[in-house]
Every structure is written in C-alpha cells, then in structure tokens.
Amino acid sequence: MTSSPVLGPSSALRYTLELCGMSSLYERRLYKSRLLSKPILILALRFIWVILVIWCEFGVFFYSLSNCRWPDKVFQSTRLPSGVKPTRVLLVTDARLRNPSVSALNSWFGYDSDSAYLRKSWRVASRLHPDVVIFLGDTFASGRYVMSETEYDQYYRAFETTFPRDVSMSFYLIPGNNDIGLGDSSSFSKDARRFFETHFGPLNRVIPIADHQFILLDAPGLVEEDYRRHARGETYDHWIPLPGGPIEFVQSISTQEDGHAAAPKILLSHIPLSRPSSKSCGPLREMGSIRAGAGKGYQTMLGKQTTEFLLKTLRPSVVFSGDNRDYCEVMHEVPGSDLQPNTVREVTVKSFSPSRHIRRPGFQLLSLIPPSSSPIGPTFVETPCHLPDTLRVFHSIHVPCFILTAFVLLYLNVRVSRHKKSLSCNFSPISLTRHSQSSHLEPESAIWTPRTPLNSRLQTSPIVPCPLSARLTSSKPVPSYRASPISTPQSSPLLSPITLFPSGDEGDTEEDHIGLSHYTLRRDLPYSSGWQGEHDDDVARDHDTFPERPHTRAGPTPHFLPPPSSQHARARWSCSWSFVFWGRRRRMTVGVPDWMAWRSWLSTSTSTGHQRWKGRGLVWRFASDCVSVGFPAVIAWAVIGWLLF
Numbered sequence: 001m002t003s004s005p006v007l008g009p010s011s012a013l014r015y016t017l018e019l020c021g022m023s024s025l026y027e028r029r030l031y032k033s034r035l036l037s038k039p040i041l042i043l044a045l046r047f048i049w050v051i052l053v054i055w056c057e058f059g060v061f062f063y064s065l066s067n068c069r070w071p072d073k074v075f076q077s078t079r080l081p082s083g084v085k086p087t088r089v090l091l092v093t094d095a096r097l098r099n100p101s102v103s104a105l106n107s108w109f110g111y112d113s114d115s116a117y118l119r120k121s122w123r124v125a126s127r128l129h130p131d132v133v134i135f136l137g138d139t140f141a142s143g144r145y146v147m148s149e150t151e152y153d154q155y156y157r158a159f160e161t162t163f164p165r166d167v168s169m170s171f172y173l174i175p176g177n178n179d180i181g182l183g184d185s186s187s188f189s190k191d192a193r194r195f196f197e198t199h200f201g202p203l204n205r206v207i208p209i210a211d212h213q214f215i216l217l218d219a220p221g222l223v224e225e226d227y228r229r230h231a232r233g234e235t236y237d238h239w240i241p242l243p244g245g246p247i248e249f250v251q252s253i254s255t256q257e258d259g260h261a262a263a264p265k266i267l268l269s270h271i272p273l274s275r276p277s278s279k280s281c282g283p284l285r286e287m288g289s290i291r292a293g294a295g296k297g298y299q300t301m302l303g304k305q306t307t308e309f310l311l312k313t314l315r316p317s318v319v320f321s322g323d324n325r326d327y328c329e330v331m332h333e334v335p336g337s338d339l340q341p342n343t344v345r346e347v348t349v350k351s352f353s354p355s356r357h358i359r360r361p362g363f364q365l366l367s368l369i370p371p372s373s374s375p376i377g378p379t380f381v382e383t384p385c386h387l388p389d390t391l392r393v394f395h396s397i398h399v400p401c402f403i404l405t406a407f408v409l410l411y412l413n414v415r416v417s418r419h420k421k422s423l424s425c426n427f428s429p430i431s432l433t434r435h436s437q438s439s440h441l442e443p444e445s446a447i448w449t450p451r452t453p454l455n456s457r458l459q460t461s462p463i464v465p466c467p468l469s470a471r472l473t474s475s476k477p478v479p480s481y482r483a484s485p486i487s488t489p490q491s492s493p494l495l496s497p498i499t500l501f502p503s504g505d506e507g508d509t510e511e512d513h514i515g516l517s518h519y520t521l522r523r524d525l526p527y528s529s530g531w532q533g534e535h536d537d538d539v540a541r542d543h544d545t546f547p548e549r550p551h552t553r554a555g556p557t558p559h560f561l562p563p564p565s566s567q568h569a570r571a572r573w574s575c576s577w578s579f580v581f582w583g584r585r586r587r588m589t590v591g592v593p594d595w596m597a598w599r600s601w602l603s604t605s606t607s608t609g610h611q612r613w614k615g616r617g618l619v620w621r622f623a624s625d626c627v628s629v630g631f632p633a634v635i636a637w638a639v640i641g642w643l644l645f
Contacts, residue, residue, distance in 0.1 A: 093136035093322030137176025137270025281328035
C-alpha cells in the first residue's frame with residue numbers, strides 16, 4: 001500500500017489549480033508578482049539612472065548637433081573643377097577657459113563644470129572635422145591676470161588639453177579683452193600681450209584661406225589707440241598711427257588690383273562694430289540687442305568713427321565678431337562706396353561656453369571655395385550651430401526623473417509595510433485556548449517570556465491571533481486543545497503560560513503532526529524539585545504573594561529558560577548626578593547609547609508607543625533605497641568626469 005506524498009501549502013495550491021485548469025493563470029500571476037517585486041524595480045531604477053547620467057553627459061551633446069551640417073549644399077549648383085573641395089572653417093568665441101591654478105579652488109573635488117562642458121562640446125564639434133579653427137577672442141577667462149611665464153605655460157597646456165586637435169587641423173587665435181586686457185589697471189599683467197604672442201602668434205595678421213583674406217584684428221589694442229586719438233581730438237585722416245599698432249596694420253592693407261580681381265576680405269574682430277542700440281539682431285537672438293557700454297577692462301562695441309574707418313579702408317565682404325555671448329546679425333552701410341555694395345553683413349557668434357546671458361551656447365560653420373571656381377555664385381556660406389542647454393536638461397530630465405523615482409520608492413516601501421502588517425500574527429501557543437461554542441479565540445492573553453523583566457511581569461500584551469489553519473500544514477482534522485492549570489515558575493495565576501495538551505474528552509486518539517515541540521522550548525522536570533539556582537528567591541517571593549495557588553498536577557511540567565542576567569551587560573560610559581527638587585532628592589544619569597539602541601531608534605516602526613514613532617522605519621528604508629538607487633549613478637558620473645580630465 002503506497003502512501004500519497006505530503007504536499008506543502010504551495011505544492012497543494014498548485015496541484016489544486018492544475019486540477020481546476022488554472023495552472024497557467026497562476027504561473028502568470030506569480031511571474032508578474034516577481035517581475036514587480038521591490039528588488040527587481042530597484043535594479044531597474046539603478047539601470048535607468050546610469051543610462052540617464054550617460055545621456056545627460058554625452059548624449060544630449062550629440063543630439064543637439066544631429067542637425068548641424070556644413071553648408072556645402074549651396075555649392076552643389078555650381079560645377080566645381082575636379083579636385084576642388086570646400087574649405088571648412090570653424091569659428092569659436094568666448095570659450096573662457098579657466099585658469100587651472102584658480103579653478104581647482106572653486107571646483108567640487110577637482111571637477112570644474114565649465115571646463116567639463118568645454119571638453120564635451122569640443123569633442124562633439126571636432127567630429128565635424130574642420131580644416132581651420134579660429135578663436136574670436138576671450139579664449140582665456142583670466143589671461144590678463146597671469147603674472148609669471150610659468151603660470152601662463154600651465155594655462156596654455158590646459159588649453160591644449162581641453163581643445164585637442166589633429167595634425168591636419170590649423171588653429172588661429174585673435175586676442176580678446178580677457179586675454180590681453182583693455183585699458184590701464186594695476187591688476188592687469190604688463191606681459192599679457194607678450195605671453196599671447198609667444199604662444200599664439202602675432203596679434204594682427206592676414207591669413208589666406210581658399211583665396212580669401214582673413215583679417216585677424218587686435219580689437220582691444222584698436223580701442224586703446226582710439227582713446228588716445230580721441231583725447232587729442234584728431235581724425236583718422238590726420239592721426240599718425242602707433243608703430244606696430246592696429247591702425248597701422250589696417251592702413252597697410254589695400255586693395256591690390258594687378259589685372260585680377262581682389263581677394264574677398266573677411267574681417268574677424270573680438271569686439272562688435274558700432275550700430276544703433278535699437279537695431280534688431282535678427283530672430284536667432286535670445287533676448288534684447290547689443291547696446292553701447294564701457295567699463296573697467298571691457299567695451300561692448302567699437303566707436304562710430306572707428307567702425308567707419310574699418311569699413312571704408314578694408315571694405316570686407318563679411319564681418320565676424322564675438323564678446324557679446326549671444327547671436328546677432330546686422331547690416332552695416334559702407335560710407336562713400338560706389339564700386340562695392342553699400343552694405344556689409346556682420347555676424348556676432350554665440351559663446352562657446354555656458355553663460356547666464358544665454359541658454360544655449362554655440363559656434364559658427366563657414367564653408368569657402370576659391371572665387372575662380374565660382375565667378376557668378378557666392379564663394380562662402382555660413383550657418384550657426386547650437387549646443388545643449390544645461391539648465392533645460394536639469395529642469396526637464398533630472399527633476400522629473402528624481403520626483404518619479406522618489407514616488408516609486410515611496411510606493412514600494414509603503415506596499416511592503418502594508419504587506420508585512422497584513423501577514424503579522426503571533427504564532428505563540430499561548431494565544432490558543434479551547435474553542436468555545438462560537439469558535440472564537442480570545443483576543444488577549446497574558447504573555448511571559450524568559451526575557452521579560454520582573455517589574456513588567458504584571459503587564460499584559462494584546463495578541464492578534466492567526467487562524468489555526470494558517471499554522472497547520474497537516475491535512476488531518478484540527479484537534480481541540482484545553483488550557484492546562486499548571487502555573488508558571490513564578491507561581492502567579494495571572495502570568496501563567498498556558499500550555500497546550502490535546503483534550504482527552506474530545507475523543508482525539510490520532511497523533512497530530514504538530515506537537516508542543518513545534519511551539520515552545522520545554523524541559524520535563526519534576527515540579528516537586530522546585531527551581532534551582534538564583535531563582536529560588538523569586539519562587540519564594542511569588543509564593544508569599546500568592547499563597548493560595550493550587551497544585552493540581554504533579555510530575556513533568558514545562559520549564560522556561562530564565563531571563564538573561566544583567567551582569568553580562570556591556571558597560572557604557574555614563575554621567576550621573578543628584579539634586580534636590582521640591583523637597584525630594586532626585587538623580588539624573590546621562591549615558592551614551594550603544595549601536596543596538598541607535599539601530600532600534602532608526603528602525604522603529606511599531607504600533608505601540610507614541611504615534612510619532614510609527615513612520616520612522618519607513619523613512620529609514622526610503623532613504624536607504626534612494627541612496628542605493630543613486631549610488632551607481634554617482635559612480636558613473638565620477639567615472640565620466642575622470643575620463644574627461
């Protein structure tokens with residue numbers, strides 16, 4: 001005769017569902033519950049935040065330049081000779097690279113956000129593979145304050161590290177007011193101009209690119225010489241230029257007509273040309289227009305007479321400037337021009353570094369072909385490109401994702417707390433009493449444990465009993481139990497731990513699978529021998545307190561372990577003092593709590609006690625989950641910062 005295997009609760013449930021044809025539904029619900037469990041969701045949040053950090057550090061830069069292309073399509077209508085390709089020039093202004101010796105003090109643990117933004121922007125912009133890169137001034141944020149050549153060399157090495165280039169790529173820089181200074185000041189370095197010329201070349205020069213003349217002008221030097229000219233009250237026609245100055249450089253450039261058409265001129269100046277303050281800068285400007293202004297070490301635009309002098313003498317085809325941080329596009333009238341067009345277009349390039357004046361930095365792309373290749377059509381075209389808005393990325397990506405993550409973690413912790421509360425029940429046999437006619441269990445029962453202090457043994461604890469079927473795994477009928485009249489070792493009828501025995505009067509002769517050994521730790525000792533050791537005094541004292549305790553049963557009785565002795569408690573530092581208050585002497589002791597006390601304080605989430613302690617365990621779990629989710633993202637951000645530097 002074969003016996004059927006004993007099935008556990010889960011196996012029995014599954015077997016029953018299979019018989020009913022609901023196994024597939026049970027498996028789907030079980031898979032869904034595991035998929036939406038707290039560990040799986042936390043792992044998913046970690047992965048999402050790591051991907052989010054990588055996207056915000058690199059992805060947004062590539063995405064912002066996904067539509068940035070060289071404007072070479074304009075030349076497709078012109079049949080270029082074989083072997084002639086457009087020359088590509090990248091215009092960058094106001095990079096404002098910080099001094100490494102100063103930025104290390106103002107950065108977070110050596111991480112400079114502005115320098116990191118420049119590195120990431122240049123990595124994306126350099127993927128366009130320009131042939132020539134021209135910086136339109138203010139490449140250094142504090143180049144005019146560098147006093148020693150050693151410090152300037154360190155500054156130059158930081159520039160090369162931030163803007164690495166290929167061998168086929170040429171770099172040209174024109175000076176800005178932050179690079180060499182403007183005006184007289186005791187805080188400006190006297191050697192700033194010399195340092196700039198030593199590392200980047202002459203301040204004023206002409207560079208031929210694709211049969212075009214790029215005129216690189218020292219705008220801060222031109223403003224300083226204009227101050228001297230204006231102080232003497234002379235015009236440009238009567239002014240004797242300073243040797244090696246920008247006015248002499250501009251006058252030395254003249255249109256050469258040797259039977260061939262003159263090469264188109266492109267003027268590059270850090271400071272914009274003069275224009276009315278009410279003149280619009282076009283639809284690409286974020287806010288306002290360029291207004292005239294001057295101060296210590298800066299001037300927002302060139303003077304009106306200086307602008308007329310440059311346009312009349314050079315007659316450029318286009319002008320590119322910087323310094324204003326925002327994009328601006330205006331048309332200037334050329335005075336006394338009969339042979340050339342009466343207007344010249346000026347484009348003020350956006351800043352390459354982030355600034356409070358603009359939300360999206362940018363740069364300019366310029367494509368050129370030799371004039372001989374296109375005698376009718378245009379010989380150069382340009383277009384602006386924009387870099388990502390860091391403030392918008394923070395508000396539209398970081399903040400919503402942070403709030404959503406906080407709500408998800410809070411929901412998970414609240415759900416776990418409710419689930420634990422619904423499953424919390426007392427499995428102690430003390431809560432079981434004999435079934436009454438109404439088949440209800442007593443809601444409250446006295447509890448005595450080996451660790452219960454003597455001064456609290458007279459207190460009762462409410463017990464929320466679980467159904468008896470929740471504790472029984474056997475398929476046999478549930479036996480009835482009766483309360484044993486045997487008392488506790490403390491001889492207290494109020495504190496008697498009710499031991500459970502199968503009642504003989506119910507007729508239960510079969511042995512149940514669940515016995516007393518499953519619930520309590522008992523030792524069969526003769527009651528007549530009494531309690532030995534240090535608890536004899538407690539027994540005698542309890543006997544004196546309750547002298548009429550009946551002894552109805554002799555023989556084996558359950559024996560509970562004694563409470564732990566306080567002599568093994570770890571000694572902690574404490575300070576105690578006494579004082580008299582309202583005619584009574586009182587004592588106050590202050591001690592340092594141990595780790596278990598701190599842990600209990602942090603994780604307290606019980607229904608007993610004051611209501612203010614109920615949510616402390618939930619707050620602790622929520623905070624730990626936030627740290628657990630955010631820690632991998634912080635590690636990813638640190639690794640990216642380390643790779644950039």
